[in-house]
Structure formats: C-alpha cells, structure tokens
Amino acid sequence: xxxxxxxxxxxxxxxxxxxxxxxxxxxxxxxxxxxxxxxxxxxxxxxxxxxxxxxxxxxxxxxxxxxxxxxxxxxxxxxxxxxxxxxxxxxxxxxxxxxxxxxxxxxxxxxxxxxxxxxxxxxxxxxxxxxxxxxxxxxxxxxxxxxxxxxxxxxxxxxxxxxxxxxxxxxxxxxxxxxxxxxxxxxxxxxxxxxxxxxxxxxxxxxxxxxxxxxxxxxxxxxxxxxxxxxxxxxxxxxxxxxxxxxxxxxxxxxxxxxxxxxxxxxxxxxxxxxxxxxxxxxxxxxxxxxxxxxxxxxxxxxxxxxxxxxxxxxxxxxxxxxxxxxxxxxxxxxxxxxxxxxxxxxxxxxxxxxxxxxxxxxxxxxxxxxxxxxxxxxxxxxxxxxxxxxxxxxxxxxxxxxxxxxxxxxxxxxxxxxxxxxxxx
Amino acid sequence: xxxxxxxxxxxxxxxxxxxxxxxxxxxxxxxxxxxxxxxxxxxxxxxxxxxxxxxxxxxxxxxxxxxxxxxxxxxxxxxxxxxxxxxxxxxxxxxxxxxxxxxxxxxxxxxxxxxxxxxxxxxxxxxxxxxxxxxxxxxxxxxxxxxxxxxxxxxxxxxxxxxxxxxxxxxxxxxxxxxxxxxxxxxxxxxxxxxxxxxxxxxxxxxxxxxxxxxxxxxxxxxxxxxxxxxxxxxxxxxxxxxxxxxxxxxxxxxxxxxxxxxxxxxxxxxxxxxxxxxxxxxxxxxxxxxxxxxxxxxxxxxxxxxxxxxxxxxxxxxxxxxxxxxxxxxxxxxxxxxxxxxxxxxxxxxxxxxxxxxxxxxxxxxxxxxxxxxxxxxxxxxxxxxxxxxxxxxxxxxxxxxxxxxxxxxxxxxxxxxxxxxxxx
Numbered sequence: 001x002x003x004x005x006x007x008x009x010x011x012x013x014x015x016x017x018x019x020x021x022x023x024x025x026x027x028x029x030x031x032x033x034x035x036x037x038x039x040x041x042x043x044x045x046x047x048x049x050x051x052x053x054x055x056x057x058x059x060x061x062x063x064x065x066x067x068x069x070x071x072x073x074x075x076x077x078x079x080x081x082x083x084x085x086x087x088x089x090x091x092x093x094x095x096x097x098x099x100x101x102x103x104x105x106x107x108x109x110x111x112x113x114x115x116x117x118x119x120x121x122x123x124x125x126x127x128x129x130x131x132x133x134x135x136x137x138x139x140x141x142x143x144x145x146x147x148x149x150x151x152x153x154x155x156x157x158x159x160x161x162x163x164x165x166x167x168x169x170x171x172x173x174x175x176x177x178x179x180x181x182x183x184x185x186x187x188x189x190x191x192x193x194x195x196x197x198x199x200x201x202x203x204x205x206x207x208x209x210x211x212x213x214x215x216x217x218x219x220x221x222x223x224x225x226x227x228x229x230x231x232x233x234x235x236x237x238x239x240x241x242x243x244x245x246x247x248x249x250x251x252x253x254x255x256x257x258x259x260x261x262x263x264x265x266x267x268x269x270x271x272x273x274x275x276x277x278x279x280x281x282x283x284x285x286x287x288x289x290x291x292x293x294x295x296x297x298x299x300x301x302x303x304x305x306x307x308x309x310x311x312x313x314x315x316x317x318x319x320x321x322x323x324x325x326x327x328x329x330x331x332x333x334x335x336x337x338x339x340x341x342x343x344x345x346x347x348x349x350x351x352x353x354x355x356x357x358x359x360x361x362x363x364x365x366x367x368x369x370x371x372x373x374x375x376x377x378x379x380x381x382x383x384x385x386x387x388x389x390x391x392x393x394x395x396x397x398x399x400x401x402x403x404x405x406x407x408x409x410x411x412x413x414x415x416x417x418x419x420x421x422x423x424x425x426x
Numbered sequence: 427x428x429x430x431x432x433x434x435x436x437x438x439x440x441x442x443x444x445x446x447x448x449x450x451x452x453x454x455x456x457x458x459x460x461x462x463x464x465x466x467x468x469x470x471x472x473x474x475x476x477x478x479x480x481x482x483x484x485x486x487x488x489x490x491x492x493x494x495x496x497x498x499x500x501x502x503x504x505x506x507x508x509x510x511x512x513x514x515x516x517x518x519x520x521x522x523x524x525x526x527x528x529x530x531x532x533x534x535x536x537x538x539x540x541x542x543x544x545x546x547x548x549x550x551x552x553x554x555x556x557x558x559x560x561x562x563x564x565x566x567x568x569x570x571x572x573x574x575x576x577x578x579x580x581x582x583x584x585x586x587x588x589x590x591x592x593x594x595x596x597x598x599x600x601x602x603x604x605x606x607x608x609x610x611x612x613x614x615x616x617x618x619x620x621x622x623x624x625x626x627x628x629x630x631x632x633x634x635x636x637x638x639x640x641x642x643x644x645x646x647x648x649x650x651x652x653x654x655x656x657x658x659x660x661x662x663x664x665x666x667x668x669x670x671x672x673x674x675x676x677x678x679x680x681x682x683x684x685x686x687x688x689x690x691x692x693x694x695x696x697x698x699x700x701x702x703x704x705x706x707x708x709x710x711x712x713x714x715x716x717x718x719x720x721x722x723x724x725x726x727x728x729x730x731x732x733x734x735x736x737x738x739x740x741x742x743x744x745x746x747x748x749x750x751x752x753x754x755x756x757x758x759x760x761x762x763x764x765x766x767x768x769x770x771x772x773x774x775x776x777x778x779x780x781x782x783x784x785x786x787x788x789x790x791x792x793x794x795x796x797x798x799x800x801x802x803x804x805x806x807x808x809x810x811x812x813x814x815x816x817x818x819x820x821x822x823x824x825x826x827x828x829x830x831x832x833x834x835x836x837x838x839x840x841x842x843x844x845x846x847x848x849x850x851x852x
Contacts, residue, residue: 008527010451031449034795079725081715086777088784091715107791108784136728143683144731144749149577205795252680254573292492300488301563306570327574357496364499364523371450373795426680 001213006391014209020225021197026212027204033107035205036373039121042385043193044098045171052192053229061180063173066095070134080120089113124190126183142172149423153257156247156421161263163243164236167319195228200381204373240265242419250426257423258331264320271387279396281313284408286358287350289324295341304334331422349406366393432804433639437646439654440629444639453535453635454797455520459627460513463596469603470619475505475516476564477556482544498537499523508601511740543649555617565608572605583685587844590675591689628657630808634797660809665742672840681848684752689745689842696739697812702822703834708737709782716781718765729758744838752847772832786823790816
C-alpha cells in the first residue's frame with residue numbers, strides 16, 4: 001500500500017497494484033457516511049477495432065461496449081440490482097467514448113457491496129436469450145436519445161468534425177448495429193478489455209484503506225487471470241480537416257439549436273502534456289465564451305444567445321475538439337457575430353487581469369468539485385486512463401501563463417477547422 | 427448516526443439556520459423565499475430573480491456582477507424557481523470556497539453575504555424602478571425557457587400530465603409562470619411586485635460550513651436591506667381528492683418514442699404519520715431498479731428503457747413515467763395497472779420490503795455527506811411544520827409492515843393517464 005499526501009487539498013490517497021495488474025485507489029473521507037466505488041475498464045465506444053497480443057485483429061459492431069455494460073448486470077441467479085438493494089446500495093453504470101464504469105454508493109455493508117461490485121463485473125453471463133431480450137430495451141434507449149435535441153445537436157457536431165475516427169459513432173450504436181450483436185461477440189470484447197490489468201477500482205468515502213486493500217487482494221487471489229498481452233487499439237488515420245462544414249438535423253424544437261467548435265489539428269498528446277493542453281484550452285474558452293465576457297454580454301443583449309449558451313472541450317490522445325453554443329433564434333447571424341468578435345480578440349489577445357480572474361474561477365471550481373465523492377472518482381479515473389494526475393490540477397493551473405493561453409487561442413481557433421451543427425424544426 | 431443539528435436564530439425578518447462543520451471545503455448558502463402559488467403573481471415572481479441577477483447597486487452592469495463572483499474564486503451562484511406544495515419558491519444558492527484553501531485576502535463568507543444581500547435587497551434601479559433593458563431582456567429569456575420545455579419530451583410529458591391532473595387548481599401553473607402574462611409586465615409593475623414579494627415571502631436562510639450562528643446573524647444584519655415585518659406563514663392544505671374514473675389525455679407530436687405518464691392522488695402528505703408508509707409504497711412500486719415497474723415493464727417485457735414512479739409528499743401526488751413504442755401503449759398500461767393492483771391487494775414480498783427499506787435507509791444516511799441535502803431536509807421541516815428528524819423517519823421506515831404499505835396503497839387513486847405519441851402512428 002502506497003500513500004500520497006496532498007497537503008494543499010487536505011487529502012490523502014492510497015494505492016496498490018494487485019498481482020494480476022488491477023490498480024486500486026482509496027481516498028478516505030473521514031466523517032463521511034457514504035462510500036462511493038467505481039470499477040472501470042479502459043474500454044468505450046471508440047474501441048471497435050483491436051487486436052490482443054497473440055490474437056487476431058477484430059472489428060466489432062457499433063454500440064457493443066454499451067451493450068456489454070447492460071448485460072453485465074445479469075447474473076445466473078438474477079439481476080444484480082437486487083443484490084445491491086439488499087445491502088442498501090444504489091448501483092449504476094455508464095459507457096463513454098473511452099471507458100465503461102460500474103459503480104455503487106452505500107452507507108452500510110460496504111465490504112459486501114464492494115465484493116458484489118468486483119464479482120459481478122468479473123463474472124460475465126451471456127445467453128442467446130438474455131442478449132436478445134436486451135435489444136428491445138436498448139432500442140428504446142436509442143429512441144429516447146433520438147428525441148433529445150441537445151444530444152442530437154452535440155452528436156451532429158462530432159459527426160461534422162470526424163469522418164473516420166469512431167468518436168463520431170453514437171455510444172449506444174443504432175438499432176441495426178446492435179441487432180448483429182451475439183453472446184459470442186460480447187465474450188470476445190469482454191475477454192479483451194475486462195482483464196484486471198486494463199481496469200481501475202476507486203473507493204472514496206468513510207472507509208479504512210487497509211481493509212479495502214485486504215478485501216480486494218483476497219478477492220483477486222481467488223480468481224485465476226493468466227497474464228494478458230498488450231491491447232492494440234486500431235484507429236485508421238483521421239483527416240486533419242473537418243468531415244463537413246455544417247450538419248443539419250430536424251426535430252421539433254421551440255427555437256433552433258446551434259453548436260459550433262474547432263477540431264484540434266495536433267493529436268497524439270498523452271499524460272501531463274495532454275492535461276496541460278486541456279486546462280489551458282479550458283481557461284482560453286472561458287475567456288472567449290464565458291458568461292462574464294464582453295462577447296457573451298453583447299450576444300445576449302442582441303438576443304442571439306440565452307442562458308443555454310455554454311462551452312466545453314473534449315480530448316483524448318486521438319481526438320480533441322471544442323464545442324460552444326446553445327439555443328438561438330438565428331444560427332447564421334450568431335455564427336457571423338461570433339466570427340466577427342472572435343477575430344477581434346484574436347488580434348488583441350487576452351488581458352492579464354481577465355486571465356487571472358478566469359484562472360481563479362477554475363481553481364475555485366475544481367476545489368468545489370472535491371466536495372463530491374462521485375466527481376472525484378469519475379475524474380480521477382478518467383485522468384488516470386489518459387496518463388494524467390487529477391490531484392495535480394491546481395499546480396498545473398498555477399503554472400499556466402497568459403502567453404500560454406494567448407498561444408492556445410491562436411493555435412486552436414482556426415476557422416478552417418470550424419464545424420457547425422444545428423437542429424431546426426422539420 | 428452522528429447527526430449534526432442546525433442552530434436556529436433570526437436576523438431582520440429572516441429565519442436563520444446554521445450548521446457549523448469543517449467537513450466541507452466550502453460554505454454552502456441557501457435562501458428560500460416562498461409565497462402562495464397564484465395566477466396573478468406567479469409570472470412576475472418567476473421573472474424577479476432573473477432581473478435581480480442582472481445587476482445591483484454596487485455591480486450595476488451584468489459583467490461586473492459576474493466578474494465579482496469570479497474574483498471570489500468562482501463562487502457558485504444560482505437560483506431555482508419551483509413549486510413546493512401550493513407555494514412558489516424562489517431559491518438562491520451560493521457555494522463559496524473556504525478561505526483556508528486559497529490565498530484570499532478577505533473572508534469569502536463575508537463577501538458571499540455582501541453579494542447575496544445585494545442581489546436580493548439592493549437591485550440596480552433607474553427612476554425608482556427596475557432598469558428597463560434588463561426587464562425586457564429577461565422577459566424574453568423567461569419566455570424562451572417556457573417555450574423550450576417542449577424540447578425535452580420526458581420533462582414535457584411529465585409537466586403536461588400534472589397540468590392536466592391539476593387543471594382546476596393553482597398547481598396547474600408552471601413555476602416559471604404564463605407566457606401570455608409576460609407581455610403586460612413593465613419595469614414599474616415588476617418593481618412593485620418585487621417590493622411586495624420582499625415583504626411578504628416567507629424566508630429561510632441556511633449556511634453549512636466553518637462558521638457560527640452569531641457570525642451569520644451579524645452578516646445578515648449588515649448586508650440584507652430588509653424590514654422586520656413578518657412574512658406569510660407556510661400552511662399545509664388537505665390534498666384534493668378525485669372521484670370517478672381516471673381521465674385519459676392523448677397528445678400528438680413529432681416524436682420517435684411515446685411517453686406514457688400516470689398521475690395519482692393520495693391523502694398522505696409530508697406531515698402525515700403515514701408518510702413513511704407512502705415512501706415505502708413508492709419505493710416498492712417504482713422508486714428503484716428492483717421495484718415492480720422496472721422489473722415488469724423493462725426487465726420482463728422489454729417494453730421500455732425507463733419506467734419508474736415518484737412521490738411528492740408536499741402536494742400529495744404520485745406519478746409514473748415511461749418511454750415506450752407507441753403501438754405498445756395498451757400492453758404497457760396493462761402491466762403498469764397490474765402493478766398498482768398488486769400494491770392494493772398487498773402482494774408484496776419480504777424481499778421487496780427489506781430491499782426497499784435498505785434503499786430508503788441509504789438515501790437518508792447519505793444526506794449527511796452533502797451540505798445542500800442537509801439543508802433541503804431541514805427546510806422540509808420548516809416548510810411543513812412537521813418536526814421529524816432523519817433518525818425518527820428512519821425508525822418509522824424500519825417499523826413499516828407490508829399491511830401498512832397496502833393501507834398506503836389504498837390512498838393512491840389513479841387520476842390521469844397522459845400519452846404523448848407520434849404524428850404518424852394511428
């Protein structure tokens with residue numbers, strides 16, 4: 001058991017790598033009633049083409065990582081939610097582009113619940129019948145998202161940006177793609193990505209670290225995992241430019257939705273470099289589009305944006321893009337005004353005092369997030385899978401300079417890399 | 427359970443509730459202001475906080491206002507307008523970093539009170555009324571928000587069901603008011619309404635963090651420009667009962683998934699001695715993934731991705747919501763009605779009882795880990811006049827027998843069936 005002390009945050013993190021390669025982290029929160037645990041695999045919707053060392057290369061149906069997540073909850077003795085409920089735990093899971101996370105939150109029977117979490121994820125049980133049944137349920141989940149204008153405008157933007165990289169494929173797949181999923185393809189994916197060496201267990205809350213490690217060590221010792229070779233994720237090369245300038249979707253909405261963003265030209269960053277670029281970009285976007293900026297206030301006064309106007313930045317070693325926008329009465333006029341205003345800022349750069357304030361805001365936001373065990377677990381895991389340290393965020397923010405942010409602005413805001421997605425009434 | 431109790435006091439005309447603790451990295455501040463829900467005040471009351479957040483005497487321009495929040499290490503500031511029972515609540519929230527984590531020169535708690543006091547009691551004025559440009563822009567903003575409800579079909583269906591069910595009471599009104607009433611509002615009328623609201627609303631102010639009741643009382647006295655007249659008193663009303671057959675409402679819209687919502691009335695409210703039995707009723711019926719609705723509509727019949735129930739003890743209503751294929755309407759409704767019948771006839775297993783108790787217990791214990799959850803629980807006590815601690819409620823839940831749940835079930839009467847379906851299907 002190793003110990004990492006973060007004095008500035010008043011937090012202590014404990015960690016250990018199990019013999020089979022599983023990474024386990026524990027963050028005790030003295031005085032907390034609740035324990036929150038996540039068991040995550042570095043496997044998401046983009047991992048649809050891969051080869052495990054010593055095995056054949058394989059392509060799998062779109063939406064299979066998410067399908068697998070659904071099916072994990074079924075065990076030979078029934079639904080695992082019932083087992084969690086008996087111990088007062090609220091359980092759930094989610095699949096994103098690059099990870100699948102299983103979780104529970106409980107105030108009592110923590111050891112039983114931890115065992116349940118680790119055991120059900122390490123015990124796949126797929127049958128032809130239960131795979132078939134799930135297709136109806138996931139079909140309804142896909143339909144639900146089809147009716148969701150915010151989801152449609154967001155995915156429309158990614159589709160406009162990326163032609164080849166699977167980030168543009170809906171996480172749940174389509175009704176057609178999931179219809180081809182069988183128990184055999186599920187086992188293939190499971191065996192490739194659910195080896196302990198590709199997984200991370202994070203436990204935060206009112207727990208004693210030694211007890212958690214003892215439990216997990218004993219649990220893993222009972223299971224036989226032969227060493228697994230390296231997983232090679234195969235991504236065909238993506239074009240630098242955007243796939244299309246503008247994507248239009250039709251859906252009944254009260255007002256058009258418009259999202260725009262820039263596709264990052266440089267990919268391949270990992271670890272600290274990737275994290276620093278992320279944080280610098282986030283400060284930059286806040287200085288550009290944040291609710292205290294001149295641009296925001298002007299567009300609000302011109303009735304081109306509303307409270308729904310927001311911005312974000314998503315990145316991984318293979319893709320990265322910004323997204324900004326919201327509801328607008330006139331997408332074209334909004335885009336024209338954005339271009340005009342942003343060109344002005346590109347020429348002048350940001351001011352020191354605005355930069356300092358934006359950085360303060362980011363540091364405060366990060367500290368506030370540390371009140372939430374859920375956020376800590378999710379963010380820590382996400383950073384770790386990309387080779388970054390979530391607890392180094394404040395130092396990184398402090399190391400960013402005004403010129404870093406101004407350089408990032410010039411580098412990222414390239415109109416050639418702009419893509420637009422709108423949702424309008426049919 | 428080591429429950430920490432709120433200390434209660436008074437300053438100006440506000441009831442003050444403080445929970446001194448070092449458990450969090452922030453100060454959590456909540457101000458609840460409630461007035462009876464009424465047709466002629468609902469719209470101006472909803473609009474008021476939107477105008478208040480545009481500018482104050484010290485920060486007249488919206489950008490100055492937002493920059494000040496960023497200076498305070500990005501203090502979280504927000505407000506919600508919602509219905510609680512037959513009252514319209516305006517709820518302001520702040521979440522500010524505890525100074526000990528940052529290199530701040532001033533007390534961030536004091537700055538937060540200076541800020542909140544300004545927002546609520548010292549808006550920027552012109553000629554003794556609200557600034558007309560702010561009123562105009564925020565009328566437009568609220569109008570857009572009301573119109574945008576239709577964009578989220580799940581929320582739309584749920585609100586439409588309530589609206590239909592309560593069509594003869596003030597509760598039919600949306601918390602954000604009525605579109606047609608926005609037109610008539612002027613900067614003068616809104617300011618008059620605001621002054622009246624400020625003197626009449628029942629006000630509760632909460633702080634959770636490293637402070638004391640005395641300090642908070644001092645800060646309120648210093649920063650809130652309020653008289654000492656007493657506001658309205660929250661009263662509980664007997665829930666409306668419906669006699670006769672449930673009413674069915676069908677609406678058509680461009681959607682790929684149908685939304686089926688059911689509304690029920692119950693005589694059991696928050697202050698009732700049977701409240702714990704009603705919580706158990708809702709939990710067994712549809713509160714969790716082990717509940718009857720999830721198990722039967724989703725897991726057994728594969729008809730839906732989501733199917734759950736909710737219970738609102740302040741209003742005395744229960745609701746059920748699900749997303750289904752339009753052609754499965756009869757099938758899904760039939761299964762849901764059968765679950766209601768199971769509850770009425772007391773077909774409830776020991777396992778359902780113990781699992782639901784464990785889940786409710788977890789929910790109540792978890793409250794302690796979140797400053798805003800603790801605040802919300804205590805406010806329910808102030809609001810309903812029912813002084814029932816979490817320990818007492820926990821014990822009451824533990825003591826519930828299946829027969830008590832069956833008795834509670836007999837008070838839930840199906841009132842409205844609402845179905846949102848696609849244009850094409852017949």
